[in-house]
Amino acid sequence: ETGVTQSPTHLIKTRGQQVTLRCSSQSGHNTVSWYQQALGQGPQFIFQYYREEENGRGNFPPRFSGLQFPNYSSELNVNALELDDSALYLCASSLGGKDTGELFFGEGSRLTVL
Amino acid sequence: GEDVEQSLFLSVREGDSSVINCTYTDSSSTYLYWYKQEPGAGLQLLTYIFSNMDMKQDQRLTVLLNKKDKHLSLRIADTQTGDSAIYFCAESIPGRRALTFGSGTRLQVQP
Numbered sequence: 001e002t003g004v005t006q007s008p009t010h011l012i013k014t015r016g017q018q019v020t021l022r023c024s025s026q027s028g029h030n031t032v033s034w035y036q037q038a039l040g041q042g043p044q045f046i047f048q049y050y051r052e053e054e055n056g057r058g059n060f061p062p063r064f065s066g067l068q069f070p071n072y073s074s075e076l077n078v079n080a081l082e083l084d085d086s087a088l089y090l091c092a093s094s095l096g097g098k099d100t101g102e103l104f105f106g107e108g109s110r111l112t113v114l
Numbered sequence: 115g116e117d118v119e120q121s122l123f124l125s126v127r128e129g130d131s132s133v134i135n136c137t138y139t140d141s142s143s144t145y146l147y148w149y150k151q152e153p154g155a156g157l158q159l160l161t162y163i164f165s166n167m168d169m170k171q172d173q174r175l176t177v178l179l180n181k182k183d184k185h186l187s188l189r190i191a192d193t194q195t196g197d198s199a200i201y202f203c204a205e206s207i208p209g210r211r212a213l214t215f216g217s218g219t220r221l222q223v224q225p
Contacts (some may be wrong), residue, residue, distance in 0.1 A: 004156075033212070042118075042202050043157070045212030056211025090156055103213065105149075107157035 004093050004106035012112045013081050021076045021109045023091030031055070031066040031096040033103065034066060037088040049074055050096045078111075086113045118205055118216035125222045129142045132190040134219045136203035139184060143205040146179060147213065151200045160188070160201075162206045190221075 013019050025032050031050045035043035045058035049068035058077045063079040072093070078085055088110050094102035117139045126132045138146070149157040157205050163170045163177045163186075170177045176189040186203055200220050204213040 040217070042204075042215030042217045043213075044215075048211040058212060092157075102159060102162070103157075104159070105155045107154075 004091055004104050006089075006091050006106035006109050008109055009107065010110045014023070014114050015081055015083060017081050017113075018077065018079045019081060019111060021078075021091075021108060021111070022091050023074045023076070023093075025072045025074070025091075025093030026104050029093035029095050029104070030072050032068055032072065033092045033094070033095045034076045035090040035092065036060075037090055037108070038084075039087070043090055046076065055096075066096075081113045083113050086111060100104060118203060118214050120201075120203060120216040120219045123220050123222070124225060126193050127224050128193060128195055130193055132188075132193045132197070132221055134188045134190075134201050134203075134221065136185065136186040136188075136216055137184055138203075138205050138214075140205060140207055140214075141181075141184065142207055144184050144208055145206045146177075146204070148175075148177065149202045149204060149206040149215075151202065151218070152157075153199075157202065165173070193221075193223050195223045195225060197221060 007022045033048040036048040037043045044086045046060050047057040048055045052068045065077045068074045088108040092105045094103050120136050147162040148160045151157050161172050174191045178187045200218040202215050202218045204215045
């Protein structure tokens with residue numbers, strides 16, 4: 001069974017640039033959620049994708065967008081990067097419809113915005 | 115409202131028990147979770163409890179839930195140096211797609 005994998009693991013961007021982060025969900029999982037974890041904080045929900053459609057969104061501006069592909073992998077795109085976007089971005093997969101909502105997290109992509 | 119609070123830091127000696135506490139505010143929470151995060155890593159689900167349960171035990175881990183006080187605790191028996199990490203509690207609420215996480219408790223285990 002393959003776990004959740006994310007790429008890249010680390011990246012550095014400058015303010016105003018755009019970034020794309022990628023996530024492959026665990027085998028058999030059809031739901032992907034993205035979380036932002038700032039230093040010293042707990043993860044904050046960005047959005048969730050289920051069967052290629054956005055299925056819930058947290059309090060993040062529209063410059064945070066995403067995609068889910070037919071194989072259930074996903075991308076997180078952030079436009080017009082700001083310094084406060086520096087964080088660990090976590091992808092989590094789950095099986096939609098399961099009561100527990102048990103999430104399986106990847107190792108994250110650490111983004112630094114200069 | 116939605117808020118999950120945890121104390122920031124806990125230090126214990128190897129072999130002792132650790133108790134990490136969490137309070138939440140939303141009484142409609144259905145499941146409450148404990149996740150572990152080691153340095154530079156993602157989150158690992160340790161255990162979870164359904165809101166109609168008072169206690170759940172899983173090997174060295176014991177979760178206690180006081181729904182009246184909206185208080186959740188995680189007890190780790192015979193704490194080992196490998197248990198040093200940040201522990202997050204999180205709640206799920208019916209109809210919402212997200213988990214709400216606390217800010218995490220850093221557990222330091224002294225040899």
